[in-house]
Amino acid sequence: MKVPFLDLKRGYEELKTELETKLLEIAQNQRYILGPELNAFEKEIADYLGAKYAIGVASGTDALILSLKALGIGPGDEVITTDYSFFSSAGAIVWVGAKPVFVDIEPAGFNLDPGEIEKKITERTKAILVVHLFGESAEMDEVIKIAKKHKLFIIEDACQAMGAEYKGKKAGAIGDLGCYSFYPTKVLGGFGDGGLVVTDYPAFYQAVMDLRVHGATGYGDRKTLGINSRLDEIQAGLLRIKLKYLDQWIKKRREKADRYRELLGGLPLMLPEDKTYLKHSYNSFVVLAEKRDELAEFLKKKEIGFAIYYPRSFHQFSCFQQFISKNDYFPNAEKASRKCLALPIFPEITDAEQETVAKVIREFYGENN
Structure with a gap:
């Protein structure tokens, strides 16, 4: 018997009517960017994750980059992260001009070993970017303890861990900012690229909201440079349906x-x-x-x-x-x-x-x- 590594068509067939109805509805409304589907999805996914704020962005990679930027991390700064993950976990750090500082993973797992973190902390360390790899949460109690001791930010890369939990809390909604991906192969996948940032802090929320639309909404003055990174209405609408399942x-x-x-x-x-x-x-x-x-x-x-x-x-x-x-x-x-x-x-x-x-x-x- 031939066995596929993944078969997205099977899942699609189960939700075909709901998904196609939503696609037609969005096409008829002709609202594709920053519209009602995104607004509703951000509220629904924030409730699901137990976070105060959720911001839809264009990809999981953008979620990481915008989170680092929202914390003011850039040239001269260091960010501690795992040596073993998908490329963007480290690539995002380099893209904002900071230095990734790698730590080894646990002997009997795939997430970073908290016991290795403090060895790599310097006066330039600004954050720990902790990855919840393959859908399993990292050991967050130890990470939080170290971050508090050294006054470091925590960014959670939960791009592969939507819906995973650590001691009753959703992975990605524990640190200062959490990042998710809606790449089609994910547990909650869209019909293309998509991402999400969550936080409980109003200042970080506003920073990411501004950064995803070139630094600010509207056409007035801008204090910072941003990028174009928005989760579109089609992705948001389809993800709203999938979230229920x-x-x-x-x-x-x-x-x-x-x-x-x-x-x-x-x-x-x-x-x-x-x-x-x-x-x-x-x-x-x-x-x-x-x-x-x-x-x-x-x-x-x-x-x-x-x-x-x-x-x-x-x-x-x-x-x-x-x-x-x-x-x-x-x-x-x-x-x-x-x-x-x-x-x-x-x-x-x-x-x-x-x-x-x-x-x-x-x-x-x-x-x-």
Whole structure:
């Protein structure tokens, strides 16, 4: 049986009537930018996340850049972040002119190790950009404790963690600003690019609101430069519909993850741990696999979808070499880069498909049962 890594069409078919009705409604209204759909979505998503303010922007990357700018971070400043994530987590820091300072990830997970943060703090450190990778929240209590001690801002990159929770609070709505992506493959995905910033602080809210429209609304004077980064009406309208089903989809993803743990137990794989005080949303189901590259080739031959998230950690990129010192050491991030493998997971994946994935993996490792 051929198993896709992701099949967006299945989810679309379930909501086809609602989604197409909304698309037609927006087309007939002819309001496409900063209109009623966005206003309503920002209120609804803020309520869902438990945040006071939500600002729709053009992408998750823009959400990170605008959040850094809203905090006044720029040249001469340093921002501590993980060595292992999607490129924009570090790229956004460089784009605002600041220096990314990388810390290693936890030995038995994919998020930054809080125990490594204080070693990297200097007089130039302004913020910690903490990533909730693959749908699992980072250890926020420790991060908050360190940030308060050293008077640092916290930006949460929750681009892969919409709906995830840490001790009852939504990931992304815990720090000073939280950033999300609505890229189509996300747990809450749009019909194109889209992003969101949330905060509880009026000053940060107004700063991001201004920055997303070239520094201010209207045609008067501007005190700062901004960019054009707005979540359009089509994306907002469709996301409003999808938001109603988000918890249901996360529940299904968690059930699929539990099933993988049953099917793949005993193999030379490090499976994602489901900690009792977290609610993992399983944007991705990523394992650490022995003989990863050989396994990937075997899966490809058997027509089983997979992805490698991520084959390089940040310190291995040429563009970040200027920020790396000879004393930097990231053994856990390097291990993850060598062994990571994402398996198919989405709400509509069938039991038979998951069983096929497990059967093929067991076959590779010599277990034909």
